[in-house]
Amino acid sequence: MASDALIEELSETGENNEIRNNPVALHTLTEGMHHDDIKEFKLKLNWLGYGKSKITPKFGPYFKEQVMKFQSDYQLPITGKIDEETKEKIDSVLLQLDSLDHEEDRLQLLANTLERLGFGEALETSSPDKQRIEASIRNFQSYYHLESTGNVNAETFGKMKTLLLSPYQLGEKNENIIKLKQKLNALGYGRLKVTSKFGSLMEKKLKKFQQDYGLPVSGIADEITISKMKLAQQVKERVTYSNYDVSLKDAVKQKQETMQDDVMSRLDPNNFINDSKKKFYFVDLFRSNVAGSISTLNKLLESDDRLKGKGQTIVEAADRWNINELFLLTHALYPIHPETYLGEGDDISDWTRKVKSHYDSSQNTLYKMYCNPEEIQEGNAQDDTDVEWVTKQMENLYQLYQALDTYTLYLEIPVYRDRPVEKYIRG
Numbered sequence: 001m002a003s004d005a006l007i008e009e010l011s012e013t014g015e016n017n018e019i020r021n022n023p024v025a026l027h028t029l030t031e032g033m034h035h036d037d038i039k040e041f042k043l044k045l046n047w048l049g050y051g052k053s054k055i056t057p058k059f060g061p062y063f064k065e066q067v068m069k070f071q072s073d074y075q076l077p078i079t080g081k082i083d084e085e086t087k088e089k090i091d092s093v094l095l096q097l098d099s100l101d102h103e104e105d106r107l108q109l110l111a112n113t114l115e116r117l118g119f120g121e122a123l124e125t126s127s128p129d130k131q132r133i134e135a136s137i138r139n140f141q142s143y144y145h146l147e148s149t150g151n152v153n154a155e156t157f158g159k160m161k162t163l164l165l166s167p168y169q170l171g172e173k174n175e176n177i178i179k180l181k182q183k184l185n186a187l188g189y190g191r192l193k194v195t196s197k198f199g200s201l202m203e204k205k206l207k208k209f210q211q212d213y214g215l216p217v218s219g220i221a222d223e224i225t226i227s228k229m230k231l232a233q234q235v236k237e238r239v240t241y242s243n244y245d246v247s248l249k250d251a252v253k254q255k256q257e258t259m260q261d262d263v264m265s266r267l268d269p270n271n272f273i274n275d276s277k278k279k280f281y282f283v284d285l286f287r288s289n290v291a292g293s294i295s296t297l298n299k300l301l302e303s304d305d306r307l308k309g310k311g312q313t314i315v316e317a318a319d320r321w322n323i324n325e326l327f328l329l330t331h332a333l334y335p336i337h338p339e340t341y342l343g344e345g346d347d348i349s350d351w352t353r354k355v356k357s358h359y360d361s362s363q364n365t366l367y368k369m370y371c372n373p374e375e376i377q378e379g380n381a382q383d384d385t386d387v388e389w390v391t392k393q394m395e396n397l398y399q400l401y402q403a404l405d406t407y408t409l410y411l412e413i414p415v416y417r418d419r420p421v422e423k424y425i426r427g
Contacts, residue, residue, distance in 0.1 A: 107130060246376050248419045282414075285323065
């Protein structure tokens with residue numbers, strides 16, 4: 001079942017009759033029936049070790065056999081039907097599965113389930129290991145803010161069941177899938193045909209999104225994935241990598257004499273790339289039109305009499321002189337150099353030109369201001385820039401971006417010859 005929050009996120013009205021009006025059936029489930037509740041009981045009996053039923057809404061002869069085996073084992077009338085007594089017994093037995101045992105089939109089911117949910121990276125599903133499975137269960141519990149026990153207790157099983165029966169996965173069909181496809185298309189993940197069916201191409205694109213944003217790669221659109229998709233629509237990220245034929249070792253050597261702190265830690269891009277704040281060292285300072293809307297930019301400028309209501313003027317000037325408008329604003333809101341100060345009544349375009357002329361054309365990121373691999377590669381000694389100033393500018397820039405509802409983040413990440421870059425995780 002989908003949570004209310006998930007339904008509300010996907011549906012403008014907060015309602016989805018196909019999902020809401022399908023509570024656990026009060027009637028008896030029998031062979032030949034088609035009903036969504038059948039999927040839930042197939043999952044439960046699989047979990048209890050009764051067969052490996054395919055999770056579909058059809059009650060077939062194989063599933064009937066598994067129901068009869070369960071009823072026989074627990075001294076119930078052997079009808080092959082899931083009536084109220086059988087339902088209650090299935091649920092009571094499930095509550096007893098609060099620890100892992102060494103039965104091979106049980107471990108195999110756990111390994112397959114964790115892999116399906118995107119938590120099987122460290123598992124050998126062909127030969128499941130109890131300790132690794134326990135670690136993966138803890139990862140699952142931590143990710144979904146459950147008590148970290150390493151055991152599949154009732155709460156953990158309930159969450160797994162919700163995900164495995166999600167209406168937002170391969171083979172499902174409902175109107176909210178249309179909204180999911182529209183989100184993926186808007187984010188640049190393919191050109192999905194906007195229908196209510198969750199097909200294999202959509203699963204592939206959703207997995208790519210989850211991989212890019214550091215989420216468990218399950219292909220299931222859970223509430224965390226959908227929340228991240230919403231955020232990704234507000235914050236667009238464009239990442240480029242610049243490869244240099246110079247080693248990080250050479251860069252450190254050149255800076256060793258003038259930089260007093262740990263040079264290696266300050267120059268290694270991998271120390272910043274996935275830090276939510278420090279990645280702003282790599283913001284392209286000469287890419288304009290980064291603010292999502294003029295109205296949110298004007299809110300940012302409201303408290304400054306020199307800039308109040310001038311969001312459009314700032315954007316136009318930044319675009320004319322090819323400078324990031326938020327980096328431009330750091331010079332007005334956090335004065336640094338006397339020659340780039342914005343006075344009352346100063347012409348915005350002329351001031352923007354002065355700010356841009358203050359920087360060398362190769363200094364398009366804060367990282368490059370204190371270490372430009374291109375200059376090292378060409379054998380030129382780079383002038384030393386105040387590291388504290390660069391750090392302060394990074395923090396200022398970060399704060400301005402966070403004040404906006406929507407923005408585009410252009411990042412240029414240097415790649416040294418001897419230092420493979422870590423995968424950038426979006427968001």
